[in-house]
Amino acid sequence: TQLLEQSPQFLSIQEGENLTVYCNSSSVFSSLQWYRQEPGEGPVLLVTVVTGGEVKKLKRLTFQFGDARKDSSLHITAAQPGDTGLYLCAGSRANAGKSTFGDGTTLTVKP
Amino acid sequence: GAGVSQSPRYKVAKRGQDVALRCDPISGHVSLFWYQQALGQGPEFLTYFQNEAQLDKSGLPSDRFFAERPEGSVSTLKIQRTQQEDSAVYLCASSLVSGTLVHEQYFGPGTRLTVT
Numbered sequence: 001t002q003l004l005e006q007s008p009q010f011l012s013i014q015e016g017e018n019l020t021v022y023c024n025s026s027s028v029f030s031s032l033q034w035y036r037q038e039p040g041e042g043p044v045l046l047v048t049v050v051t052g053g054e055v056k057k058l059k060r061l062t063f064q065f066g067d068a069r070k071d072s073s074l075h076i077t078a079a080q081p082g083d084t085g086l087y088l089c090a091g092s093r094a095n096a097g098k099s100t101f102g103d104g105t106t107l108t109v110k111p
Numbered sequence: 112g113a114g115v116s117q118s119p120r121y122k123v124a125k126r127g128q129d130v131a132l133r134c135d136p137i138s139g140h141v142s143l144f145w146y147q148q149a150l151g152q153g154p155e156f157l158t159y160f161q162n163e164a165q166l167d168k169s170g171l172p173s174d175r176f177f178a179e180r181p182e183g184s185v186s187t188l189k190i191q192r193t194q195q196e197d198s199a200v201y202l203c204a205s206s207l208v209s210g211t212l213v214h215e216q217y218f219g220p221g222t223r224l225t226v227t
Contacts, residue, residue, distance in 0.1 A: 004153075033215060042115070042202050042218030043154070088153050090216075097142065097167050099216065101153035 003027055004091055004102035012108040016078055021105040023089035024071040030094040032072050034063055037086040037104070079109045113137070115219035117203050123225045124193045132188045132222045136205030143186050144216060145178055146202040154202055160186060193226045200224075 005024045013019055023032070031050045035043035047056050049065035049072060056063045060083075062075040076083055086106050090099040116135045124130050136143050142161055146154035147170075156170040162183040171178070175194075180186040190197055200223050204216035 006153075035218075040220070042204070042220050045215055045217065048215055090153075097159040097161070098144065098156040098170070100156070101146075103151070103153045 003100045004089055006087075006089060006102035006105050008105060009103070010106050010108075012110065013079055015080055015109055015111050017109075018075070018077050019079055019107070020073055020075045021087055021107070022071070022073050023102055025091060026070065027091070028069050029091035030069070031092055032065060032069075033090045033092070033099065034072070034074055035088040035090065037088060038084075043088055076107075079107075081109045081111050083107060084109050115203055115205050115217055117201075117219040117222050119222060120220060121223050121225075123227060126195060126226055127192055129189065129191045130193055130224065132190075132201050132203075132224070134186045134188070134203030134219060136184065136186070136203070137207075137217055138184075140205035140207050140217075142206040142208070142216075143180055144204040144206070145186070145188050146204065147172075148200045148202055148221070150199075157188070157201075190224075193224075195226050198224055198226045 003025055007022050033048050034046045037043040047063045052067045052069045054065045060077045064073050086104045088104045090101045092099040118133045144159050145157040147157055148154045158168040158178045159166055160180040163180050175191045177189045200221040202221045204218045206216045
């Protein structure tokens with residue numbers, strides 16, 4: 001059972017376009033992380049969101065945590081080829097060691 | 112090094128062979144995690160250590176999988192009698208603290224295991 005559903009699974013856009021990817025769950029998480037993974041490498045942490053309704057910005061990336069702490073979105077403005085990669089969300093609960101990952105969104109930004 | 116390192120980066124094993132995968136976490140990180148990532152999927156949790164104690168091994172797929180972290184630093188994931196379905200990337204991650212609200216994990220590059 002996949003607790004975290006990410007959509008879309010694949011996204012191919014032109015450089016300069018904007019995009020939003022989603023991470024949805026029926027479960028409540030105490031925190032949610034977004035990672036970016038490139039081929040042959042491990043996931044790299046982008047951001048952690050903790051509070052329902054929280055919005056965090058990282059340059060051209062905007063992350064939002066849903067009010068009920070069940071879902072999150074990642075918006076990229078003016079995408080660049082360097083943004084290409086697999087974007088993973090992971091949810092975790094307080095006092096539980098492990099994180100649960102979604103299957104990711106594979107983003108391709110064409111020059 | 113500053114990051115999590117894993118060795119070997121690539122391993123090819125014949126079906127039935129035993130393999131051992133090593134993880135060197137970030138110095139001082141209390142928690143260490145092993146994940147299995149199949150092609151086109153997100154990482155799946157295998158097991159978790161806090162210092163030398165293995166607190167959760169609920170994700171290990173069978174009793175052929177065994178992990179240890181005897182001194183609370185380096186960890187080894189061992190797979191006995193490998194099967195083709197064990198082919199995957201095995202990721203190790205470490206975290207400064209555990210059992211808290213935030214679970215920021217830092218990943219190594221992974222070991223790609225191919226069982227032929």
